[in-house]
Amino acid sequence: MNDAATTLQASEQPQILITGLSKRYETRKTTFEALKGIELTVPKQQFISILGPSGCGKSTLLRILAGLEDASDGEISVEGNTVLGPGADRGMVFQGYTLFPWLTVRQNIEYGPKLKGLTIFERRRISDHYLRIIRLEKFANAFPKELSGGMKQRVAIARALANKPKVLLMDEPFGALDAQTKLEMQEMLLDVWVKEKTTVVFITHDIDEAIFLSQRVLVMGANPGRITGDFQVALPEGRSQDVKELFEFIQLKKKLSSMLKHH
Numbered sequence: 001m002n003d004a005a006t007t008l009q010a011s012e013q014p015q016i017l018i019t020g021l022s023k024r025y026e027t028r029k030t031t032f033e034a035l036k037g038i039e040l041t042v043p044k045q046q047f048i049s050i051l052g053p054s055g056c057g058k059s060t061l062l063r064i065l066a067g068l069e070d071a072s073d074g075e076i077s078v079e080g081n082t083v084l085g086p087g088a089d090r091g092m093v094f095q096g097y098t099l100f101p102w103l104t105v106r107q108n109i110e111y112g113p114k115l116k117g118l119t120i121f122e123r124r125r126i127s128d129h130y131l132r133i134i135r136l137e138k139f140a141n142a143f144p145k146e147l148s149g150g151m152k153q154r155v156a157i158a159r160a161l162a163n164k165p166k167v168l169l170m171d172e173p174f175g176a177l178d179a180q181t182k183l184e185m186q187e188m189l190l191d192v193w194v195k196e197k198t199t200v201v202f203i204t205h206d207i208d209e210a211i212f213l214s215q216r217v218l219v220m221g222a223n224p225g226r227i228t229g230d231f232q233v234a235l236p237e238g239r240s241q242d243v244k245e246l247f248e249f250i251q252l253k254k255k256l257s258s259m260l261k262h263h
């Protein structure tokens with residue numbers, strides 16, 4: 001099989017399969033449908049973003065995918081394995097910095113591999129690799145409190161990737177960063193994705209961010225939380241900020257903005 005055929009086959013395999021997923025929150029008087037009838041297939045290696053108004057259930061969907069919350073109905077599987085709880089096959093990166101403050105950058109990255117029982121030598125090889133990828137080799141022995149917000153988030157991404165997850169789940173990971181740092185982080189994440197080709201599910205409020213990063217953008221609507229749009233992003237790989245001037249980018253941005261406005 002040639003390279004193109006291998007790539008095609010890999011990208012067509014479903015990595016995440018969600019069928020008939022619903023989530024209800026019951027209070028004493030009412031039932032709130034946070035998610036209703038979600039159907040979604042994400043192929044291996046796809047970078048998919050989810051946009052939607054506040055409260056439409058984006059985080060709920062991601063938490064259920066992560067196994068941190070149960071669904072009311074339906075099923076989620078990752079590579080054929082039903083999600084029943086958290087697992088090392090799914091790495092998470094949230095908006096808040098979730099590094100262990102008492103561990104150095106390197107120790108944070110090596111945390112998962114250490115839990116897995118890898119040797120010091122193997123752990124070192126993994127942390128060296130990711131320190132290089134996130135360009136923080138010089139900060140290997142620094143503690144999180146010595147780092148900027150963007151640097152902490154880079155470590156959080158490296159720590160998630162060091163577990164070799166099948167899927168990386170990201171909930172507004174750059175939401176707290178200033179505009180310039182956010183752009184730099186997006187470029188770094190794309191770079192990481194091109195190198196590692198991990199399947200990514202990325203939640204954001206930022207339309208530009210969703211288009212710039214993704215191969216596919218989902219739009220969700222609220223009450224009940226559901227998928228209202230599913231768009232392929234026809235932009236080349238190896239993107240730089242220049243793609244934002246391309247016709248395809250501007251067209252899709254218009255479409256997504258108008259969908260989000262009419263919710």
Ligand SMILES: Nc1ncnc2c1ncn2[C@@H]1O[C@H](COP(=O)(O)OP(=O)(O)OP(=O)(O)O)[C@@H](O)[C@H]1O
Pocket residue numbers: 025032034052053054055056057058059060061225
């Ligand atoms: N534990 C809970 N109990 C009751 N309602 C909840 C609970 N968790 C979430 N909800 C409700 O479910 C809906 C979806 O919440 P969720 O956080 O998933 O939305 P979101 O799209 O991620 O919003 P945002 O963009 O503001 O982060 C919201 O209306 C929220 O109030």
